[in-house]
Amino acid sequence: MNQLRKIFLYTCFIGLICAIAGVAVLAVLIQWASRDLPSFKSVADYRPLLVTEVYAADKETLLGYLYHEKRFVISLEDMAPMLPEAFIATEDASFYTHSGINPMAIIRAFVRNLQAGEVTQGGSTITQQVVKALLLSPDREYIRKLKEAILAYRLERYLSKRDILTIYLNLIYLGDRAYGVEAASRAYFGKHAKDLTLAECAVIGGLAQSPSRRNPYSNPEGTRLRQIHVLSRLLELGTITQDLYTEALAEPLNYHRMDDGIFTDGACYMEEVRRQLLDMFREENANALGLNIDRYGEDAIYQLGLRVYTAMDPELQSAAVQALRSGLETLDRRQGWLGPVEKIPVEAQTMADWLAKRPFAPEQLVGGTWALALVTKVERQKADVKIGDYSGRIELQQMSWARQPNPAIDGMYAAPVQNAAAVLAPGDVVWVSALPATDKDAYDPAKISIDTPIPLMLRQVPKVQGAIVSMLLGTGDVLAMSGSYNYEYSQFNRATQARRQPGSSFKPIVYSVALDKGYTAASIVLDAPFVSMGEHFSQIWRPQNYEGVFHGPTLLATALARSRNLCTIRVAQEIGMPAVVERARQLGIDGNIPEELGVSLGAYAVSPMTMTEVYSPFANGGKLTRHRFITRIADNGGNTLLAPPPDVQEAINPQTAYITLAMLKGVVQRGTAARANSLGRPLAGKTGTTNDENDAWFVGLTPFLSSTVYVGYDQNAPLGRFEGGARSALPIFMDYQRVANTRFPPDDFPVPPGLVFARVDESTGRLADPSSRGSIILPFIEGTQPSVGVGRPTGEDGSNLLRILD
Numbered sequence: 147m148n149q150l151r152k153i154f155l156y157t158c159f160i161g162l163i164c165a166i167a168g169v170a171v172l173a174v175l176i177q178w179a180s181r182d183l184p185s186f187k188s189v190a191d192y193r194p195l196l197v198t199e200v201y202a203a204d205k206e207t208l209l210g211y212l213y214h215e216k217r218f219v220i221s222l223e224d225m226a227p228m229l230p231e232a233f234i235a236t237e238d239a240s241f242y243t244h245s246g247i248n249p250m251a252i253i254r255a256f257v258r259n260l261q262a263g264e265v266t267q268g269g270s271t272i273t274q275q276v277v278k279a280l281l282l283s284p285d286r287e288y289i290r291k292l293k294e295a296i297l298a299y300r301l302e303r304y305l306s307k308r309d310i311l312t313i314y315l316n317l318i319y320l321g322d323r324a325y326g327v328e329a330a331s332r333a334y335f336g337k338h339a340k341d342l343t344l345a346e347c348a349v350i351g352g353l354a355q356s357p358s359r360r361n362p363y364s365n366p367e368g369t370r371l372r373q374i375h376v377l378s379r380l381l382e383l384g385t386i387t388q389d390l391y392t393e394a395l396a397e398p399l400n401y402h403r404m405d406d407g408i409f410t411d412g413a414c415y416m417e418e419v420r421r422q423l424l425d426m427f428r429e430e431n432a433n434a435l436g437l438n439i440d441r442y443g444e445d446a447i448y449q450l451g452l453r454v455y456t457a458m459d460p461e462l463q464s465a466a467v468q469a470l471r472s473g474l475e476t477l478d479r480r481q482g483w484l485g486p487v488e489k490i491p492v493e494a495q496t497m498a499d500w501l502a503k504r505p506f507a508p509e510q511l512v513g514g515t516w517a518l519a520l521v522t523k524v525e526r527q528k529a530d531v532k533i534g535d536y537s538g539r540i541e542l543q544q545m546s547w548a549r550q551p552n553p554a555i556d557g558m559y560a561a562p563v564q565n566a567a568a569v570l571a572p573g574d575v576v577w578v579s580a581l582p583a584t585d586k587d588a589y590d591p592a593k594i595s596i597d598t599p600i601p602l603m604l605r606q607v608p609k610v611q612g613a614i615v616s617m618l619l620g621t622g623d624v625l626a627m628s629g630s631y632n633y634e635y636s637q638f639n640r641a642t643q644a645r646r647q648p649g650s651s652f653k654p655i656v657y658s659v660a661l662d663k664g665y666t667a668a669s670i671v672l673d674a675p676f677v678s679m680g681e682h683f684s685q686i687w688r689p690q691n692y693e694g695v696f697h698g699p700t701l702l703a704t705a706l707a708r709s710r711n712l713c714t715i716r717v718a719q720e721i722g723m724p725a726v727v728e729r730a731r732q733l734g735i736d737g738n739i740p741e742e743l744g745v746s747l748g749a750y751a752v753s754p755m756t757m758t759e760v761y762s763p764f765a766n767g768g769k770l771t772r773h774r775f776i777t778r779i780a781d782n783g784g785n786t787l788l789a790p791p792p793d794v795q796e797a798i799n800p801q802t803a804y805i806t807l808a809m810l811k812g813v814v815q816r817g818t819a820a821r822a823n824s825l826g827r828p829l830a831g832k833t834g835t836t837n838d839e840n841d842a843w844f845v846g847l848t849p850f851l852s853s854t855v856y857v858g859y860d861q862n863a864p865l866g867r868f869e870g871g872a873r874s875a876l877p878i879f880m881d882y883q884r885v886a887n888t889r890f891p892p893d894d895f896p897v898p899p900g901l902v903f904a905r906v907d908e909s910t911g912r913l914a915d916p917s918s919r920g921s922i923i924l925p926f927i928e929g930t931q932p933s934v935g936v937g938r939p940t941g942e943d944g945s946n947l948l949r950i951l952d
Contacts, residue, residue: 196213198423208406225315226344232376238273280313321360336404343397344390344393344397345377349373377394377395418642419456423452462616470614473612482550506535507534514580516579517578517579523572524571529566538599538601540602542565545569548563553863557867576604607632612631612857613629613639614854618850622793629642642753642755647841649748649871651843655726656721656726659726660721663720666805668702668932670700670911676689727745734772774792774793810830822846828895835870841856842874843855844875906923
């Protein structure tokens with residue numbers, strides 16, 4: 147007995163010595179591991195990578211998100227009550243009672259790791275997971291685990307349990323590019339985290355481990371098993387009742403992503419905003435702007451959760467996108483048929499396989515959407531097609547435009563196709579759409595038999611491209627912009643990135659200088675042949691008018707209205723090209739502009755955005771307005787970081803600006819843009835066409851807007867015979883302006899002081915009298931108006947039409 151007691155005491159003594167030694171060793175390890183620990187206090191200042199949101203001018207229409215990690219930070223109060231509990235039940239059941247570490251969980255993990263011969267399980271608490279994610283590397287090493295435990299213990303004494311849990315639930319990756327429970331809720335159930343049911347909470351709570359492997363979309367069976375495990379743990383812990391458990395198990399799971407509400411017509415605009423944000427947040431620019439931020443460039447706009455408000459008007463943006471798309475399609479149809487999208491072998495199995503890969507429902511055609519169809523049979527008057535399981539038919543009338551392309555033939559009057567077999571053949575894959583103005587019920591699947599041919603029209607994606615920009619004159623706010631036929635097909639923004647010759651739309655710059663040099667709107671200039679010899683007589687330049695004829699003595703106002711090239715060249719030669727180049731720079735055209743006469747006809751490349759700014763002084767009292775996309779940038783808390791002010795600066799004197807504007811109104815009233823008179827509003831503008839009809843332009847001014855339309859191929863090529871600014875670009879502007887006119891009052895342009903108006907003879911430039919064959923009212927700087935004529939002109943009502951404006 148004494149012997150046993152001695153052995154017991156000896157064993158206790160040895161155990162005590164070992165325990166003391168173990169504690170000492172552990173203390174040494176803790177002290178050693180603590181030497182280079184990061185500051186746990188930085189967790190309290192944790193700022194997660196957040197999503198930047200970009201909005202239209204109404205502050206409600208969402209243009210898009212910018213992010214590295216799709217995360218929306220929310221509080222525990224903004225979560226369904228069972229959502230945090232689902233994570234606690236499976237990840238850390240003793241979360242509310244432990245001090246940062248769970249010794250029993252660590253021991254269990256240690257035993258399992260020994261059994262496996264490698265580190266396979268961590269046994270980390272939620273606090274440790276936060277520490278690991280924010281302060282330490284994710285490596286599974288025992289020394290890292292010790293550091294993790296030390297930091298977790300310290301963190302628990304610095305932050306509350308609620309704070310730690312909030313950080314964790316907003317931090318954790320849950321698959322499908324979703325970081326945090328709010329993003330996961332949107333990604334898997336199409337709702338906010340506060341609206342999740344118990345069954346849905348269990349799904350998301352089960353994703354903490356292996357989120358990619360248990361993704362509900364790719365592995366619904368694995369997700370379901372994990373959900374059952376989470377619900378069982380909640381029941382076992384007494385968090386839910388048996389009835390709630392049974393009800394949650396029976397609830398069907400409907401996985402679907404939240405409609406993010408992104409404005410579908412804003413992709414091009416959104417990309418321009420992104421590019422400008424990257425420039426604003428470059429370190430040197432951010433410092434110059436006084437931005438108080440801790441990261442720059444892409445890191446700033448993709449991580450800080452900014453709220454960016456733009457100048458876009460969603461209604462006008464949609465109108466611009468649709469006008470450009472429709473105009474390019476119309477031009478494309480005039481040019482002819484470019485051929486099928488592809489051709490596949492006319493074999494039953496090959497065609498069946500192709501169709502099987504492209505399911506189709508007739509309602510997809512409602513709203514103008516296109517679909518790919520496979521031609522199965524062609525006769526003289528029609529072509530039969532298949533779209534998915536459905537049959538379709540394209541009558542000859544719906545492909546009559548599809549002639550062989552020939553730029554030398556005026557597509558407006560080209561002979562229509564007489565035989566469908568000249569256009570299509572079996573095996574052709576083509577785009578089709580619903581017939582215009584067809585009742586949508588005609589495409590109701592409930593009313594269509596699979597074997598009943600759906601009436602269709604032949605379509606093709608244009609190769610021709612274009613751009614449209616519309617800017618508010620007073621502020622430069624870009625209300626609408628589109629830089630391609632379809633942004634999905636081409637991300638090159640021709641509105642801001644393309645530089646093309648503007649043709650005759652450059653001419654108002656020349657004429658504004660002429661007004662400052664002593665010309666008036668009624669000055670006579672000669673429209674006659676012009677020859678210029680190059681250096682050493684090696685080149686001869688013989689410019690022509692667009693229509694190829696000469697008109698002799700011409701009013702300056704008429705020369706601009708009818709876009710007479712030879713008049714413009716003579717004016718430019720008289721006033722000197724250095725003055726023209728200087729005025730171009732004053733109006734916002736940059737670069738090394740050559741002082742050559744060809745520039746007066748627009749032989750210098752600019753962007754549509756630049757031309758929109760160039761015209762702004764003519765309708766804005768001589769003030770040049772620079773464009774503005776972004777009106778305000780706020781941080782994640784809504785505090786304003788930056789509010790770029792309008793950039794408006796004096797460019798030319800108001801009288802010169804208005805007289806130029808009046809001549810541009812003449813372009814619409816009686817010149818190359820006369821068809822725009824049908825809009826019934828005060829309007830000024832100028833068409834532009836380059837050599838061989840390679841580029842077509844129209845720049846339009848209202849009392850509120852400066853808008854530009856450009857049309858052309860990315861690779862220089864003719865648009866087709868007579869496809870100039872009046873035919874190709876102006877209709878696009880008009881389609882857009884019909885919508886824009888509904889947003890603004892029908893006011894006329896304001897007239898500055900110091901001007902008089904006189905009715906002048908259109909052939910002589912003198913005051914009109916009863917013998918005048920034609921007359922127009924023009925503005926003049928007081929003292930420069932014509933003085934030769936018979937008295938003062940009177941209107942039909944006897945009113946005096948010569949007015950001095952003070």
